[in-house]
Amino acid sequence: MKLLVKDLCKSYDGRLLALKPSSFAIHSGEFISLLGPSGCGKTTLLRLLAGLETPDGGFIQFGDQVVYSSEAAHELPAEKRNIGMVFQDFALWPHMTVFENIAFGLRARRQTTHLNDQVYWALEKVRLSGFETRYPRQLSGGQQQRVSFARAIVTKPQLILLDEPLSALDAMLRDELRVELVSIVKELGLTAIYVTHDQSESMSMSDRIFVMNAGAILQSGAPEDLYNRPQHSFVAHFIGKSNELEDDQHQLKGMVRPEKLRTQPHHPDDLTFSGIVSHVAFLGDRYEVFVRFKDRLWTSYLPFRPAVGDDITLYLAPGDVQSIP
Ligand SMILES: Nc1ncnc2c1ncn2[C@@H]1O[C@H](COP(=O)(O)OP(=O)(O)OP(=O)(O)O)[C@@H](O)[C@H]1O
Ligand SMILES: [Mg+2]
Known part of the structure; x- marks a missing residue:
């Protein structure tokens, strides 16, 4: 699904511009990372796209559907946007089994026909077949994150938003899951927006990177573009090393x-x-x-x-x- 964003902005408490007016387009099936230092507005942008936060102004369109327009005073609620989300802290329900954690979103949307098939499909995609009766505490960190990924894809969204999903895991596991995650996203043809402050992560995973600083998208481009043709010294220093x-x-x-x-x-x-x-x-x-x-x-x-x-x-x-x- 393609994405169109125009002049999207957000401030908190009427002062700080957490996101300065930003415009961009994302192609269907693209893997995008938002890369920037802590506090630059990455999570804010994701939350605005997901509908978890109301923008101050601007325009958001998913495919042919306008999901937010300040001009038309139109805002589609979060639960109607059909987005998959994955967070840093996994956010699994501790009292529910793996099966129930994954089924939860389907039940909430009343998409319960073939519920078992759908849950087993998602479990297989993240290579956790056989783990359905376990509880989150009986899983490793990497397995827990796979469950939260399964939960995000089980409703068959066209857009998936990931907020530093691997940062709580150790380096080896992170490398392994990066590759797995990209290949599942590509196999399913999902459009993905991936938040990270790790430049090597964004370089290794993304079709394009949006480099952010202080609430603004400074430059967007393929990893090679940003590395070879940085338009700002901030980008040159943030992507790779430079003298x-x-x-x-x-x-x-x-x-x-x-x-x-x-x-x-x-x-x-x-x-x-x-x-x-x-x-x-x-x-x-x-x-x-x-x-x-x-x-x-x-x-x-x-x-x-x-x-x-x-x-x-x-x-x-x-x-x-x-x-x-
Ligand atoms: N609910 C809120 N109320 C007030 N200020 C907020 C709120 N959420 C975020 N901010 C501020 O908006 C700015 C952007 O925050 P945001 O969470 O988007 O940053 P980030 O790029 O995701 O950072 P990190 O890498 O640390 O997660 C920060 O200055 C933050 O303090
Ligand atoms: Mg954040």
Whole structure:
């Protein structure tokens, strides 16, 4: 289902703009992440789309249906929007079995014909067949989150909203569930909006990322777009690592990605930077080397471990300096 949002905004207590007037379109079947620091308005935007919060103004359309319009004074209640939602804290009913937790939404909507089939279908999708009689306390965190995902898809919504669903899980499990989650969303053809403040998560999962800061969507694009063509220094710093360059001699100002720096010259035009190794971290496939210059600290990725305190010269092709408007 496609989504159209125009000038959507929300303030709390009549002062702070939790969401500044924002407009965007999402294609049917797209996996979108909202990425930004704590308090930037990610959850607010999700809640406005879900109908859990009333906007101050704007327009929201799901497919051909207008679900909110301040101009027309129209607001479709949350329960009529047919959205699946998954939260960070799972929000399962502790006194209900896995089966009943998943069936709950179907019963509430009176979609009870073939109830068993629907619940077993959802359980199979999240690979929890056989767990239906357990209680949430008898499940691991990852299994609980799968149940809440099953609960979100069992009503066959076209749009699914996920608010940091994996952040309570450990890193290994998170990696595994990311892949599973995206493949289920794609298999079912769902449109998904996924909130996270983890840039690697958003890069690995999304068709497009909306980078947010202070209640505004600063830039949206494919992960590659945002990484290679950031339009704001905030985006450049939030997506991947970057070094700031201000070179008066060559009249260069911009941003340099750590992987563009080398310890060997490739061309006579290469820019050179001499500094001192201040810290080295082993990343498995390379070393993250922090180099201290007179007035700044840069990050570079190198294939070997230099000694802390050593002099080091880094080379850079002038074309690898990204300018930021
Ligand atoms: N019910 C509320 N009443 C008053 N202010 C609120 C309310 N909900 C959110 N806010 C404020 O709106 C701003 C955006 O909050 P929001 O929850 O959308 O941020 P977020 O991006 O989801 O952050 P996090 O990553 O910490 O979850 C914050 O400044 C927050 O304090
Ligand atoms: Mg939030």
